[in-house]
Amino acid sequence: MVRISVVMPTYNTAIDVLREAVDSILKQTFQDFEFIIIDDGSTNGSIDYLQNLTDKRIKLIRNPYNLGITKSLNIGFQAAQGKYIARMDSDDIALPTRLEKQFVFMEKHPDMIMCGTNVECFGAVSRKSKRRIDDMERYRINALFVHPGPSHPTAFFNHELLLRYHLAYDERIVYAQDYHLWVEISRHGQIGFLKEVLLRHRVSKDQISVKHRSEQIKGDQITQGELLQELLGFVTQEEKDFHYHYSTGYYNDTKINNEMLKWFSRLIEANDCRGVYDKKKFRRYVYDVIIKRNIYHSFEPGMSNAAKIAMFFRYMPFPLALKASLGMCARTAIHRLRVS
Incomplete structure (x- = not known):
């Protein structure tokens, strides 16, 4: 069994940006993974770039038409064969030791359903997050009032526990699907957190727009x-x-x-x-x-x-x-x- 399944949906991501995301995974210090990329009906030519990738760890899934990120994530998770599942966004950059450090953390905490990390935002916003999870009961209380984190593209799941508790993304939710899943996870077990920054999160103007x-x-x-x-x-x-x-x-x-x-x-x-x-x-x-x-x-x-x-x-x-x-x-x- 492969140890980690990296799941990354993409839809019309600019090719240069997509290349940065893909390279950041392929160049990880931890190499025992499969890389599941779900193309959600892209029309900008990025599918040609993906189809020309030769790394055997890459498994490309093409949706017949645009299904949205929530359904695409569930498709990727269903295809995953790894002991753990790592989320990745197609416009972010994973730091080289991300998979290694999250893998080691989860191996030491087999009761954890998920862990996340802090991120460094860049682009339209420039800052480093300083989140922490020290008390799961306070985390559950916090969730009644606001999205409690961790940042979605840093999520790293225990695959067996996801299956045991029938945990998946709620396809009613187009945006903020992570919020709902984090709440469901907190009902069944623990969420861990690595305080160091292990991912650079790209923030575009569209992401901070009123419409979004x-x-x-x-x-x-x-x-x-x-x-x-x-x-x-x-x-x-x-x-x-x-x-x-x-x-x-x-x-x-x-x-x-x-x-x-x-x-x-x-x-x-x-x-x-x-x-x-x-x-x-x-x-x-x-x-x-x-x-x-x-x-x-x-x-x-x-x-x-x-x-x-x-x-x-x-x-x-x-x-x-x-x-x-x-x-x-x-x-x-x-x-x-x-x-x-």
């Missing part, structure tokens, strides 16, 4: 909606929209208000009753992350620290309000030292 964002929201809301229904029972579309707007952190107009506090108090009360999540961790997360973030969004230009601190104590339990206030004052002091 609106399509991703639809996928996010399918996943969030299922989690909300598990916690609350019946949830209206209006409530799903409200929750998404105030919980994700994508919007800067989410000032603290009574309607928002009422909604998140309802979530806390429902969890206290149903015990879907650890009660103490859930309550702390809602206040220390969600409520605090929206308090920060409520600060007005020129507002004094005293007024800001008063808001913390008005809307948060005393210990968390004190912690938030001290943190804010410390950051203010450090900033003043830097500019002086």
Whole structure:
């Protein structure tokens, strides 16, 4: 059995970009893999490049027409023969030791269903991610409010465990299909994380456009909606929209208000009753992350620290309000030292 199946869908990827992605896999320090490339009906000539590749580890699958990335991923996973499955995007660049380090990590943690890594974004956005997963219960709580990561093209799966728990991409979801799968994985086992950067993630202008964002929201809301229904029972579309707007952190107009506090108090009360999540961790997360973030969004230009601190104590339990206030004052002091 081959040890790793690398699965990479592609659709009309520019040939020079596609070549970089392919080369980054073929030049890995870990060489015991098959490379499954799914061409999803490309019309830009990139199929000619793929058909001319001679490396015997490459298995090219051609969809009869454009099926979309979610179905293409499932096709690739079904064809995979490896002990592990590594995701790859056709416009990204895997660092040379990516497969080796993720393989070693998963061999040491046979209970892990999946692991991911940090990424370095380049192109329209330039930054390095600094994600971490230290607590699976907090991870599950986080998923109710926002995509918890890891970055999709860094995913590295235990193939046997995927099959055991019948885990696959939900084909209802065109974008953000990873969010839904990560949630399903977290119901059955552990998700590991390597903190180092092992992939360069290309970000194009199209990826950060309003159109793409609106399509991703639809996928996010399918996943969030299922989690909300598990916690609350019946949830209206209006409530799903409200929750998404105030919980994700994508919007800067989410000032603290009574309607928002009422909604998140309802979530806390429902969890206290149903015990879907650890009660103490859930309550702390809602206040220390969600409520605090929206308090920060409520600060007005020129507002004094005293007024800001008063808001913390008005809307948060005393210990968390004190912690938030001290943190804010410390950051203010450090900033003043830097500019002086």
